[in-house]
Amino acid sequence: MSPHRPPEPVQVIKQRRDAALQALVSAVPYIGFLGLHFDRRGDELTAVMPFDEKLIGNPELPALHGGATAAFLEVTAVIGLAWAHYWPQFESGALDPEAVAGGQLPRLPKTIGITVDYLRSGLPRDAYARAEVTRSGRRYASVRVEAWQDNRTRPIAQATAHFRMPLPPRDTTQGEGAA
């Protein structure tokens, strides 16, 4: 790869990044079940959980089910971590978004444990979440994730999760940054 390569047109870059994200997200059936999607700004992701009747726990309040909130946080953490982990490989071309979309999926991090704090009752409306990788090593990673609804400064729940990272594939280890 020449360092004097002209910059790529912005549409090409956007198209590649969005295809990579879409491939990663659409591979997980449970993300579809919850109805989640991810907004991307550069490398920053915001997960969106549009309100749906089936996410309700207590129909009398009504409030989001604690399990739906926990699942939302966990999925946001998994995708956020995988995205941060594979981003350099999508950018360098080591991972091809079209191949990923075609079913050659990179492996996802495995959850070791998650601690969810419920801060406020989840209202029957859309929820948003962002994950922050607080520690990313070769074998383990830690992620903090926060969910909110109408007001960014009044989160409904937060979580810390630990993950076991996927081992690098046998043939492309040279592109892997050490932790």
Next chain:
Amino acid sequence: MDETQALEIARQFISSLPHARALGMSVVQIGPGRASFSMPYDERLIGDPETGVMSGGAVSALLDTTCGAAVMSHPEMAGLTATLDLRIDYMRPAVPGQALRAEAECTHVTRSVAFVRARALDDDDENPVATAAGAFTFTKREDMA
């Protein structure tokens, strides 16, 4: 209240929760401060497309619901409960194709908080898929004579 009545109330409880219904949860057992619920294997709940293992999120939802039911079934409980915090440790992947069963028990209650422990199992009763420890809101009955 006899066991049959308690089971019936628990069935009504679970079927009144849209999210529990969407995940196909059903009551296995209910007792004072205890609950056991199951959730069938469902391809829509897969979290790892490579292996077909159900998502940790679905396991969390089952554990949270079962813990909540254990709190609701506590003899000193008056009112409704909500999760304050829930910690889940994933010991091993659930075997694809097998239903999951969660067992929860209130270990202690104060006037305002119930502490609950739970585990999730597939067909292997010896090795849990996941364990959970949580704190839930609790309202102690004042009329306990």
